[in-house]
Every structure is written in C-alpha cells, then in structure tokens.
Amino acid sequence: MDSNTKSEVIMKNNHQTLWRNGLGTCGSTEAGRLEHAWKEACGVFGIMAPGEDTARLTFFALYALQHRGQESCGIATFLNNNVFLHKDIGLVSQVFNEEILAKLQGDIAVGHTRYSTTGSNNICNAQPILVTYKNLKIVLAHNGNLVNATELRNYLISRGYKFESTTDSEVMAKLIVLELDNKNDLQLAVKEAFKKCKGAYSVVLGTKDSLVAVRDPDGVRPLCIGTTLKGHHVIASESCALDIIGATYKREVAPGEMIFITKEQKLDSDLFVSEIKPHHCIFELIYFSRPDSTFKGLSIYHFRKELGRQLAREAPVNADYVISVPDSGTPAAIGFAEELKLPFSEGLIKNRYVGRTFIQPSQMLRELGIRLKLNPLRDIIAGKKIVVVDDSIVRGNTSRKIVKLLRDSGAKEIHMRISSPPVQWPCFYGIDIDSREQLIAAKTNSAEGIARYIEADTLKYISHEGMIKSTGLSQETFCTACFSGKYPIEIPKELEGAKFRYEKISTKG
Numbered sequence: 001m002d003s004n005t006k007s008e009v010i011m012k013n014n015h016q017t018l019w020r021n022g023l024g025t026c027g028s029t030e031a032g033r034l035e036h037a038w039k040e041a042c043g044v045f046g047i048m049a050p051g052e053d054t055a056r057l058t059f060f061a062l063y064a065l066q067h068r069g070q071e072s073c074g075i076a077t078f079l080n081n082n083v084f085l086h087k088d089i090g091l092v093s094q095v096f097n098e099e100i101l102a103k104l105q106g107d108i109a110v111g112h113t114r115y116s117t118t119g120s121n122n123i124c125n126a127q128p129i130l131v132t133y134k135n136l137k138i139v140l141a142h143n144g145n146l147v148n149a150t151e152l153r154n155y156l157i158s159r160g161y162k163f164e165s166t167t168d169s170e171v172m173a174k175l176i177v178l179e180l181d182n183k184n185d186l187q188l189a190v191k192e193a194f195k196k197c198k199g200a201y202s203v204v205l206g207t208k209d210s211l212v213a214v215r216d217p218d219g220v221r222p223l224c225i226g227t228t229l230k231g232h233h234v235i236a237s238e239s240c241a242l243d244i245i246g247a248t249y250k251r252e253v254a255p256g257e258m259i260f261i262t263k264e265q266k267l268d269s270d271l272f273v274s275e276i277k278p279h280h281c282i283f284e285l286i287y288f289s290r291p292d293s294t295f296k297g298l299s300i301y302h303f304r305k306e307l308g309r310q311l312a313r314e315a316p317v318n319a320d321y322v323i324s325v326p327d328s329g330t331p332a333a334i335g336f337a338e339e340l341k342l343p344f345s346e347g348l349i350k351n352r353y354v355g356r357t358f359i360q361p362s363q364m365l366r367e368l369g370i371r372l373k374l375n376p377l378r379d380i381i382a383g384k385k386i387v388v389v390d391d392s393i394v395r396g397n398t399s400r401k402i403v404k405l406l407r408d409s410g411a412k413e414i415h416m417r418i419s420s421p422p423v424q425w426p427c428f429y430g431i432d433i434d435s436r437e438q439l440i441a442a443k444t445n446s447a448e449g450i451a452r453y454i455e456a457d458t459l460k461y462i463s464h465e466g467m468i469k470s471t472g473l474s475q476e477t478f479c480t481a482c483f484s485g486k487y488p489i490e491i492p493k494e495l496e497g498a499k500f501r502y503e504k505i506s507t508k509g
C-alpha cells in the first residue's frame, strides 16, 4: 500500500475501525483565505438520519465549514455498536475519498474541521475524539476554547485519567466519562460535565443511539439546528452547512442549551445553567462566518454590508473606485461604495486555487509573497484614487503588502478603510491570535501611525459604537474583547501571561 496516497488501517477491533491516512504533515498556507493572522477555530457537524448516507452528507457539510479550519478534519459514524472513524491532517478534499466514505457506514455521523487553538497540529489532536465508558462509545467534536482546561485536566489526571492529545476537547470528553461513572446516565453526565467547563464551546456528541449538541452559556461560537429533506435532525456550526445538503434551518442552539436527539427523532432540550448571558463573538459577523450563513435570521452578508455603510458615514473619502480585499472585505466594500455613491470595482483578483499545498513554495516564489494570492487589475488602479476596504488589520504585514501592490500598479492615492475597530487584545475563546505583541494596534499609538507603517495615504477604522450600531443589537449581546480588553468570561491569571505582553513602538516618520 502506498502510504502517501491510500488509507491505512491502523487499529481494528469489533467495535472500531480507525484509519489513518499517510499524508503526513503539510504546509501552513491557508486554503482559500488570505493570510490574515486570524485563524478560525473549528467547524462541527452532526446528523441523526437512519437510512440516509450520513457520511456523505457530513462530508459535504464539512466542505461548507472548511473556512473554519484547514489543518485537519474527520468523520465518525455509528452503525449499531460499531464506530467508524477517519481523521487526518489536511483539507476535507484531501482526507476523504470514495473508498473511505463507503467504509463510514451509519445512522449517526459527527464531523469536524480543525484549526488548532489549543494543542499542536498533529494527528493526535484531530477530531472527532473517541472515548469509551464501559461499552458506551462517545465521539465528540468541539469548536471554541476552554479557559479552565488546565485546571480540569489536572483534576482528571489526579483521578487517574490519561490523555492522548493536548486538546481541551479531550478534557471535555474525559469529563463526561468521569460524570458517567458518577451518574450512569448520559444526559445527566453531559449536563454535569459542561457545568464544570468555562469558556467557549459549541459541541456535537454522538453515541450509538443519540446525537447531542451543547453550547456554552455565553453562546460565543455559533451552533444551529436543522432538518434534512427526509425530516432528520442535523446540527452545524453555521447554516451554510445545512444549505449545502439541502437541509432546512430551524433555529440556533440557544446559549446554555443541551439538545438530545434520539433515533426516533425525538428532540429533548434542556438549559444546563441557570444564568444565561449571551456574548456572541462579534468577529463571527465581521470575518469568521461565511457571508451566506445567518445570524439571528439575517445573512452575515447583510451585517457586513451594514458595517461598510457605517464606515462610509464615519470615514468618507472621495475616490475614483472602491475596491475590496477579497473575499472577506467585499460585502463591506460594496456597502461603503453604495453609501457614498462611488463605483465599486474588483481591483485585486484572488487566485482561488492557492490553498494548502504539499509543495512548499521555493524561496523565489516566497519572495513574490502576496502576489501568489492576489493580482492587481492595473487598468482599474493606475492613476486612480483608490479606497481599499478590508475587514480587519491584525499584524499589519498583509495590509502593507497590499498597499505596495497597489502602489506598484500605479495607484495615485490609497485610502484604507477597515470595517472593524483596531484589534488590540488577544482572544481566549477559540481564535488563535497569540499575544498583544503580534497586534499592530496594541503596539502603535494611532491609526495615523499604522497608516505610516502600511504606507497608505490614509487609514480609518469603524468606531466601536458604529460597529455595534450596524448590528442593530446591543453591546451586551456581544463579546468585543479583542477591541476593548473587556472579557465577558473571566480569564484565569495563568492564561494572561505572555499573551498580554507587548512593547509600544513608535511609527513617527
């Protein structure tokens, strides 16, 4: 068997078949999206659909959730007492093929796409995670980040539990096993386990006869529920994963809600905490979620356009064209142009096929940098005053390269407009932005200073108030900690450490 191209059975017993693909580790280039320094956390999916091709439906749903994680992915299925699990490093299109999907038989499936926020990127950390309690097998897929994972892990180790990965998701799974030992009832055990978890978690669990969804009391990461064309229940991180399989969106899983679905499609809902204070991640609206997903009944595209309109009211500029940094800046750029009655044009063409690749670019290609992904339309740009709209600036390096690209293409003036406020604080709730040291807005005194660094003629951000206003909801609805430093879920002191360190830099000049 050629281990580079074919799946390899590495473990097999009566209850479980686990394949591991021999693709090995791969390059760190993101698929589809520009190198943004933001790394999405994960996408989760679950389906309870006896008689349907659950593995294939999950495979397509994971395609739709690929933007939430491009490092590894996996699908687990249950057929009677058998669990079939396949997971590996790579994109959904690289990890699965016809042969593998055909082996993933079952009425219930749980799927996951991952970008590592805790735990390094290796096969041990890929999900779904499989744990066993007596004869009961449980698979778990998680999006988010526990802020008390170390404390819980140490507690579990003190009770004799061993860990195979470095993820907080395994901590959750083992916690459920511990509670099963106390309660001997899955529903109660899940409830008790998640009462002990602090942080952000949107979780899908599968067993041989149940599909479970759990969302943290702050509802930081999204999670929704729908039904297939045949009326079976599905759970997904975003509604775009329902659309791709022809399922109908029903509603969001509420913050602090636990949903139990049986094979008979009976759905039990329970709130597992008494105090619910939603703090949805506002960056899901700005950047992370797909524009064709929905939030509170409206498309994410709608919110992004509103952000662009508000930005235009706050920071107008007279220009020949409004262009976007594709694709995530496009809806805001269209809103910006509409509000100011300026022409919107494509100005940077994205190569959609530069994704994760096993071929590392040579030094010469690396030097071309951003040109691998974006190519300017010179006849639009040369001699023109250009407004470029993007959703955020994290480190500033990408913006600087984009400005240079436009300058080299003959732009007369370049005005950068950003549809989020300056990002000054790290995220502890499932988005991998390490420390303040990496954030240009934490290190630089002003937008003018950042404009000088990226060499734009002007740079303006939407205001915090303007961002909230364009959602049509209240500030209290959202987590906005990466702009304000006000964390809705307390961050343990030991986590703050290095992430909060930074050195102010001067960009006078």
Ligand code: SF4
Residues within 6 Å of the ligand: 220, 280, 281, 282, 283, 284, 426, 427, 428, 429, 430, 431, 479, 480, 481, 482, 483
């Ligand atoms: S800190 Fe920022 S990225 Fe993290 S959950 Fe809050 S709003 Fe979202």
